[in-house]
Amino acid sequence: MASFSIAHASCRLLTPSLFSTLPTTRLFRNPALNSPFPTPSFSQKNSSLLLSSKYKTRIACMSTTTSPVGKENERLSGQNEKVVEVSSWIDYLPEEVQPLAKLARVEKPIGTWLLIFPFAWSATLAASSGSLPDFKILALFASVAPLLRGAACTINDFHDRDIDKMVERTKMRPFASGDVTPFQGLCFFAFQLLLSHGILLQLTNYSMIYEALFIFLISTYPLMKRMTYWPQAYLGLTINWGVLFGWHAVKGSLQPSVVFPLFISGFLWTLLYDTIYAHQDKKDDIKIGVKSTALKFGDSSKEWITGFAIACISSLALTGYNAAIGWPYYVFLAAASGQLAWQIGTVNLSSPADSGRKFVSNKWFGALIFSGILLGRVFP
Numbered sequence: 001m002a003s004f005s006i007a008h009a010s011c012r013l014l015t016p017s018l019f020s021t022l023p024t025t026r027l028f029r030n031p032a033l034n035s036p037f038p039t040p041s042f043s044q045k046n047s048s049l050l051l052s053s054k055y056k057t058r059i060a061c062m063s064t065t066t067s068p069v070g071k072e073n074e075r076l077s078g079q080n081e082k083v084v085e086v087s088s089w090i091d092y093l094p095e096e097v098q099p100l101a102k103l104a105r106v107e108k109p110i111g112t113w114l115l116i117f118p119f120a121w122s123a124t125l126a127a128s129s130g131s132l133p134d135f136k137i138l139a140l141f142a143s144v145a146p147l148l149r150g151a152a153c154t155i156n157d158f159h160d161r162d163i164d165k166m167v168e169r170t171k172m173r174p175f176a177s178g179d180v181t182p183f184q185g186l187c188f189f190a191f192q193l194l195l196s197h198g199i200l201l202q203l204t205n206y207s208m209i210y211e212a213l214f215i216f217l218i219s220t221y222p223l224m225k226r227m228t229y230w231p232q233a234y235l236g237l238t239i240n241w242g243v244l245f246g247w248h249a250v251k252g253s254l255q256p257s258v259v260f261p262l263f264i265s266g267f268l269w270t271l272l273y274d275t276i277y278a279h280q281d282k283k284d285d286i287k288i289g290v291k292s293t294a295l296k297f298g299d300s301s302k303e304w305i306t307g308f309a310i311a312c313i314s315s316l317a318l319t320g321y322n323a324a325i326g327w328p329y330y331v332f333l334a335a336a337s338g339q340l341a342w343q344i345g346t347v348n349l350s351s352p353a354d355s356g357r358k359f360v361s362n363k364w365f366g367a368l369i370f371s372g373i374l375l376g377r378v379f380p
Contacts, residue, residue, distance in 0.1 A: 099179040100188055103157060104150030110360050112149045114273075116142060117366035118266045119242030124373045125258065125323055126250035129380040137203065137249050141242070144199040151192040152218040152238075158185050159222035167284040205252040207245075214241045226289075229296035232274040233267075240266035257322045265315035269365070272308040272340070275301060277359040280352040294349075301349055309340040316369065325376035332372025339365045 088107040090098055105111060119141045124133040157164065161175035161182065174180035180188075193215060200211055217238040224231035243263040247254055271293065278285075278294035279301065285292055297304045313333065320329045343361060348354040 099174040103154050103174045103180055103185065103188065104146075104192070105153045106146070106150065110363060111153070112146050113363045113366060114270075115149050115239055115242065116145045117370060118240045118263075119145075119246040120370050121266070121366075121373055122243040122246030122259065122262060123250050124370065124377060125262065125319070125325070126247050127377050129324065129326075129377060132378060133374065134250060137246075140199055140202055141246070141249075144196050147192045147196040147199070148214070148218070151189055151196065152221070154185055154189040154192065155219050156222040158182060158189070163288055163290065166288050167281065169281065169284070203249045205249050207248055210241070210245045210248060214238070214245070217241060225285075225291050227291075229291040230293060231291065232271050232278065232293045235274055236267035236270035239270055258319060261315045261319040261322065265312045265319060268308045268312035268315065269362070272305045272312065272344075273359055273362045275305055275308075276343070276347055276349070276355050279349045279355045302344060302347075306344055309337075309344060313337050313340070320376065324380070325373065326378075326380040327376070328379055329372040329376030332368050332375070336365050336368040336372070339368060 090101045090107050093101055101107070120138055123137050123141070127133040157173055157175045160170070161173075164170035164173050164176035170176060175182065175185060197211065200206060217234075221231070221234055221238050224234040228234075240263055243259060243266055244254065247259050275293045275297065278292035281290075282292070282294045284290075285295060293304070294301060313336070316333055316336075317330070320333065339361070343358045343365075347358040
């Protein structure tokens with residue numbers, strides 16, 4: 001999904017295979033390597049891995065020195081970092097299918113995970129005290145999430161097809177490269193939504209309103225970066241819509257004292273991780289006039305995301321209290337707090353590669369919170 005990595009999801013949102021290493025909805029601008037390598041002295045430990053295939057290769061050109069470097073050199077090293085595309089299992093699919101698979105970001109599952117977690121948190125929290133969650137509901141949403149995330153990425157790239165041509169990381173995306181026409185992309189978008197609708201109809205407490213509002217959000221999210229420095233806030237509304245969807249799927253109604261604090265915590269979490277994500281693209285964004293919280297916050301980004309983290313954890317604590325959840329939840333919440341502290345404390349926002357790695361690490365935060373909710377419900 002943020003390309004979700006629902007759309008920003010967004011997308012520049014929101015893309016499926018499970019627990020991969022590189023993300024989705026704005027998930028990595030990987031500049032193509034178009035100049036020959038110099039001949040630095042590589043140490044075995046720090047040398048990059050070169051994988052060749054009939055398609056593009058993605059190479060991370062990292063610092064090759066083992067001697068200490070000053071802060072200024074470290075900053076320049078981050079800015080001069082080059083990342084190009086690595087071969088993936090998509091390259092083994094039939095050639096006519098590959099552009100559509102890339103359009104849906106199926107090789108980058110982080111966006112799918114970020115879409116699944118808010119729904120899974122909510123549906124599990126809605127289970128009765130001392131009981132396991134309804135695994136049929138969780139399985140249905142796990143099945144539909146890759147389709148929804150893929151649809152979000154498709155419509156994101158459709159809106160951004162002219163912008164993507166000007167950005168190193170995205171200029172080889174299917175629309176920008178001409179591998180998929182706008183008409184083909186819109187047909188693929190409709191096909192993914194149709195399949196998603198068929199799965200969602202299997203929910204006991206299905207709601208057309210929730211589905212329709214979600215489709216509206218993923219379809220309009222890509223436009224936000226042209227209008228405001230807060231597209232990450234709109235992504236937060238989009239990707240965390242699953243909180244409302246999940247609770248309603250179990251209960252058939254909402255419980256504001258639990259659902260709203262949970263939604264707010266997910267919203268703040270999205271602001272945090274997608275601001276980190278947006279730092280990958282800030283140079284290109286300035287050139288083409290695209291807005292983001294990374295540009296809005298600038299050098300104060302760490303202070304802002306620290307505030308988001310504190311508010312997110314506080315809101316999750318309030319959620320647990322209002323839901324009368326068991327003590328295991330708070331143990332895992334403490335661990336999740338440490339994960340956020342590690343992210344913020346160690347991220348190098350001048351390094352696109354490190355920003356990307358920290359962004360992807362949010363799957364562990366989501367998994368910790370889910371584990372806490374599950375065990376807190378089973379052992380009240």
